[in-house]
Amino acid sequence: MPRRVSILTIFAILSSVAYAQVTEARAAADTSIAIQAATLLDGTSVEPRHNVLIVVRGNKIAAVNQGGTPPTGMEVITLPPNATVLPGLIDTHTHIFLQGEDPAAGGYDIQLLKFPASFRSARATVSARRCLDQGFTTIRDVETEGAGYGDIGIKMAINQGYIPGPRIFASTRAISVTGGYPLEGYNPDIVVPTGAQLEDGPVKLRKAAREQLANGADWIKVYMTHRSWVDKHGRLVSQPTLTLEELKAVADEAHGQQHKVACHAYSGIGLHRALDGGCDSIEHGLDLDDSAISQMLKQGTWLVPTLAVYYYDWAPENTPEGRRDRARASAHEVSFKKALKAHVKIAFGTDMGGIPWSDPIAQEFGYMVKFGMSPTEAIQAATVKAAELLDMQGELGVVAPGAYADIVAVAGDPLTKIDALKEVSFVMKDGAVYKRPK
Ligand SMILES: [Zn+2]
Incomplete structure (x- = not known):
């Protein structure tokens, strides 16, 4: 009971803060603002730029000038001298409807079994707010985990100005096959909800893709592998899900309607089917073998590695689950380093939602750099590269004339x-200020 009261109180406070910010955001959207930045990482230049004046008109960047004085009649925001200005950050793998999977808090299952849709939507609203607060002005949300088309509703509420939040590229329900996604392990005589839309056969899978696209999906998300375990030879194995024929039906439908397909795939048969079937991005890619890497290069397939999430909630060491959790993390590190060396296209993604939303989204950058990326490359993965994945080159992920005015600032120098x-x-999205330096 006390816990419930405290959550409601927190939500009420967040809502009132959010309302004030939305009001400011609406007012700002019609005005012109000049931002004075001591240091700018514009998304494309290799070197930082100094003493820059960014002119924002409406929701677009009008000019990025070296020095100079702001045009008269504009609001001028002078950011502190130690601040680094960047394009709004992009997380290409989130789940705003998921709130961590800590077993002690009921894990994944409780969220589908016991939480009403309104509760899950309220918490998704808070998750969306947190993205913006942490400088992530765009997300690709890769499925609602049993919350149906909830992401479409949250996106509408953000776009119509009712709640603050990032730009959302939504994937709605996601697709897998029978036995290919939780909930699992219940009495077979009880019908339990599933975290994704489960169908079998190319006809039904194509229909699922059609339904999701008809209901507003920007991307189609497919689970090409499911459970993973360590076999008796010590190798990480993952369960393949859709057949090649089934995936081709989904991808053909999505591509025909000019949408892309994001495929969760760890390793082995399922990973290779994902590539043979035309997936546009491989999510996680825990154990990419050499032929998978060369096929990704040839086809221009993206990798969204999501490193940090595999360091959460490890089972005890000498259990099958514990061995699996450790094997995943160690294979992933090797896989990421191989992909990086081969110049596979890599976009920043976290699997937030699998991680509690109260944790920092930007912790993923630390893993990317620890495993060999330069800070510039890691930042570009979350800006200009992520924008390319989303087919928004020049519009998102850069501070440049003509781009949407999604601009953030951090305290200090992320390159060191x-x-x-x-x-x-500091956070500006669509020309509206959501956070200012204190
Ligand atoms: Zn995910």
């Missing part, structure tokens, strides 16, 4: 201390 990206002091 990557965790500076956790210290977001």
